[in-house]
Amino acid sequence: MFDAINHHASKYISPSGEDIKVFNTQLQPKRVAKKTFLLQEGEICRFEGFINKGCIRTYYINETGAEVTLQFAIEDWWVSDIASFHEQKPSRMFIETLEDCELLILSPTSKETLLREAPCFERMFRIMVQRNLSRMQERLFKTITTTAVDKYLDFLERYPTIPQRVAQHYIASYLGFSPEFLSKVRTKLSKK
């Protein structure tokens, strides 16, 4: 159950056997059925979840009532609303499972215990958050400067397995396209 997450941690840090024991003790396994909300707008996010199995979507609802997909997360990724989790303030997001999922959950208290008893994990979370910030920055740039075809190609590079796993209209809402426009882009690419 902890193989994937321990391997994940070893990409960032070199924890001792004792550190790993503390880490695994703090993780709460959780199975969640497909199409379940882990978080809804207005709630406080009380988890950081590592995905052992499954696919999850994060989105918000914009002023016209449309869903805007922020992120897809699959095996070996963490999912959370980091702002809501750390400041314990209401979230603007929805986090919803798209497939049956197996998660390992850290609560605010268990994360605190982990970082107190095995402080080497500070480094893992620092690097993870940095990468997250880099990606969000990059996405902000790309949203503004890239053509539709390049946006879709970037998406495929970043999320190679997602198109087989999730509905097209979710991908369209990630890219800021209408489903019809995404379909046109795909046709254009398939003719190349």
Place this chain on the structure above:
Amino acid sequence: MFDAINHHASKYISPSGEDIKVFNTQLQPKRVAKKTFLLQEGEICRFEGFINKGCIRTYYINETGAEVTLQFAIEDWWVSDIASFHEQKPSRMFIETLEDCELLILSPTSKETLLREAPCFERMFRIMVQRNLSRMQERLFKTITTTAVDKYLDFLERYPTIPQRVAQHYIASYLGFSPEFLSKVRTKLSKK
């Protein structure tokens, strides 16, 4: 010279005297005149700079050739292109001083040394990056959902001293307004 940054660190962590000594040894003081580029598009960012004195603007140039302001940074803030710094890849940004500045600089090597010799600073950087990520997420939401007047009021709340320190057209480019439109928003507010 290190009073402000040591006080800043104490808001996140409780370093020992030895930790503080390591920290201050790794910081390189640097004076930079007004209107100097610390980073230009295409360069690799080799610094994280703590601002002891002065005001700095981060921006990029969009596809129409217009400057888009990402951030203003003043005393007690850090400035860097975190993605470029940590992955040592070319930046998309410009970082420019708006006033004469006094900085304390960490290079990739000195940051590495700091974190190896005083690992309690991992926590400080982790929390700082988390807040940065929260703010960027919030800004993404607000850009999409807020009215012009509310955007400007949010800006004033976040940057109360900036309107006295920087040219109006920089503030307009942060808010995504034309300078004329910002002027209208300010007039509207002053009549309230």
